[in-house]
Amino acid sequence: MILAQSVAELKREVARLRAAGRRIAFVPTMGNLHAGHRHLMQQARRHADAVVASIYVNPLQFGPQEDFSAYPRTPEQDRALLEDARVEVLFFPDDAAIYPRGRAASTRVEVPGVSDMLCGAARPGHFRGVATVVHRLFQLVTPDVALFGKKDYQQLLVIRLMSADFGLPIEIIGVDTVRDADGLAMSSRKRYLTPEERRLAPRLYATLQVLAGQIQSVAGNGFSDHEARAAEQLEIAGFRPDYVSVRRQQDLAIPGPDDRRLVILAAVWLGRARLIDNLELDRKTAPAFVP
Numbered sequence: 001m002i003l004a005q006s007v008a009e010l011k012r013e014v015a016r017l018r019a020a021g022r023r024i025a026f027v028p029t030m031g032n033l034h035a036g037h038r039h040l041m042q043q044a045r046r047h048a049d050a051v052v053a054s055i056y057v058n059p060l061q062f063g064p065q066e067d068f069s070a071y072p073r074t075p076e077q078d079r080a081l082l083e084d085a086r087v088e089v090l091f092f093p094d095d096a097a098i099y100p101r102g103r104a105a106s107t108r109v110e111v112p113g114v115s116d117m118l119c120g121a122a123r124p125g126h127f128r129g130v131a132t133v134v135h136r137l138f139q140l141v142t143p144d145v146a147l148f149g150k151k152d153y154q155q156l157l158v159i160r161l162m163s164a165d166f167g168l169p170i171e172i173i174g175v176d177t178v179r180d181a182d183g184l185a186m187s188s189r190k191r192y193l194t195p196e197e198r199r200l201a202p203r204l205y206a207t208l209q210v211l212a213g214q215i216q217s218v219a220g221n222g223f224s225d226h227e228a229r230a231a232e233q234l235e236i237a238g239f240r241p242d243y244v245s246v247r248r249q250q251d252l253a254i255p256g257p258d259d260r261r262l263v264i265l266a267a268v269w270l271g272r273a274r275l276i277d278n279l280e281l282d283r284k285t286a287p288a289f290v291p
Helices: 009-021 035-047 075-084 127-140 155-167 188-192 197-202 203-215 225-236
Strands: 002-003 024-029 050-055 087-091 145-149 171-175 242-249 261-269 273-282
Touching: 009 024, 009 050, 009 087, 009 127, 009 171, 024 035, 024 127, 035 050, 035 075, 035 145, 035 171, 050 127, 050 188, 050 203, 087 127, 127 155, 145 155, 145 203, 188 203, 188 273, 203 225, 203 242, 203 261, 203 273, 225 242
Parallel strands: 002 087, 024 050, 024 145, 050 087, 145 171
Antiparallel strands: 242 261, 261 273
């Protein structure tokens, strides 16, 4: 695996891959890699001849009271995982490579609407930071395809819309969430959990599964009572819910009575960890409304 730390080094390696006729897949990360990231790299290999990964903890997507300075950084462990996953190039930039005019002076990229709801409402400016850094990385790596985990469902939609709006010739692929055996979605912030909190954490996904079953028998789009009950159950269990919400998959809008392709999204606090999760469902046989 080639380590590229500067923009010049990255461009040289990308040019080498292009000269060899290689199709390039790109997986951007913030490091502290785990089995979920390994799965992303494996899926990337299925869609391309060469895989480029990046590790950059992007300060623009952290709020003033969030965990930027404390975010886990494990560079040696990360490099070993990427080597084992047969990644061709690791781009490991510093701030100057990503924001050459400085963070404060750099152009921002924002996707209105979808960036302002759910996690965007709880974390103002977060998705502006995400869109800005991903756009910059896309311009530097120039991949044919880029892969993102579906655990960050709203982020995936922001990136899809940003790429479409700018006409970027990049295929965006969402990859299913990798889970521990008890159902907890793999996450870099999982290490913030105490042993007791870790035992409780799978209740989040279990609650979404119960809610999905309830939705299948709801006429039209009368989900609000079920959403509120799920949030209440999580709070009783020991979580601090930010939201539990049923949305349309394609744009995260509130579903209409005839919408079938839905996603349940949730964000909760458990101790120091903010956990997010989601569950897609297709209401192919949703019952008709009976007055």
